[in-house]
Amino acid sequence: LRHLVMRVLRVVGVVVGAMMAVASSAQTCKAPNEILRADGAQCECVKDFLGINCRQCRTERACNTLDKNSHCAVGLAYSSSMKAKTYSCVLSETLQAVFNDGAMGLACDTTAQTCTMSVYKSATGPQGQHAIDCNMKECSFNGTTVSCASLTCTCTDLCSSISKQLFEVSLANKPVSLVAISDTTLKVNIEGSPLPLEGTCSASSCEQTKVMEELAGGDSASLPPPPPQTYSKALIVSLTVVLVLLGASGLFVCCFYAMYMSKVRAAAAPSPSSLEDPLDHMPPNSPANIFSFADICCVATNPHHDQPNLPSIFRRSGPCIHPPKTLLHDIRGSICRGQVLGLMGPSGSGKTTLLNALAGVSHGNTQFSGAISLDHEPLPANYRHLAAYVHQDDCLFPTLSVRESIEYSAFLRLPAMLSLYAKQQLVSKVLHELHLTHVADSRIGNATAIRGISGGERRRVSIAMELVTQPQ
8 A cells, every 4th residue: 555655646746747847838928919939938029019018010910900990100209199109229339339239128108107118139139038127107208208207227137237236226216218319219318327328219009090190190299399499699600701701702713713714815816916927926036047066975874785685584693884885976067047957877876866965855874975056156045945856756645636735835835925826826837837737636546545646647746846836
């Protein structure tokens, strides 16, 4: 009999243990819109609901499942007939630095004049573990603002010791208000709090048709008139001064532009005097008759003629000093006005080097010596204005037109005393003389990417840029 009793007790213990295990695993959810997750670890909201106690509706259909006459009222505003509202917020960037992945949920009951607030991790949601839980009492609802007389909070293990001391002791029974800064931003102002709780929020609740009509009709309780905007006198004075300065600057610019354009038009207008030959207004220069040169020598200080065609890896390394090389030696000659002098010789004989020496164009690795004279007198200081030199290679801007290239040379190198119209007449004259009138408005171009005039026409443009300066 004793063994039988012991057996019965063991069976009863096993059954009771199994029943307790089943009861503990069969966790129930409190809110009507909550269901147990598949793993049984935590409750979650049914479809189209979210927030604390799953009372925040996502869609109109969510409220219709509860009551056919119920609608989803979305927004931060309250109406006089509204009974509740649930908020879901993501904490601001400033608060995220203190509580990473932080979120905030609020639920207000206008009938009981209370609100609850919870701070939790966004990953677990309001159904997971909370860091802070607060209750607000004696609340009043006016438009998008909620004002409560007192606040009491409790902190969990997710709170730091400083936060626990702040919320449970320092801010206990302090007044609190919920203020909507914009349509999606809510700020929780707690009296004495060093940092307000602020976040991006969405709010909604299932309400009857009457509430929707009040919200749509601008009920005074839901949409209070905005306070009139006032501006300080200093701001008004500052704006007035800025506007006056801007107006004066604009007037000055307009007057200056008008004066400048009038001068340009006056300079370009064909007056009786400007219809004459522009060369008549050039500064008087006594033309020279004999151009002579003697003892012209040129020495290359660093010609780099050794191994020019070998790759760098086959060239001799180390310092290599080249003795000076004579390119020109004791070249002399003369030419009279009206004559044409031609230089002939094989490639590399020094023809271009001699022309560079006569034109006063030197390079960094050459040294010239000798004497050049006009009418047996040393060259004057303005020799570069008396002589023109066309280089062997064209140096033109490919994006400019033919006329623009010659005009730039004329405007920059002709005397300033010449009028704009006279300079333009000289440009047109040179274009006509060199048969470039038909391509005057064509781009110069180049041989690679930009299509333009031919190579011979580019050569004539280089000559025209020198002839337009009216050399002797």
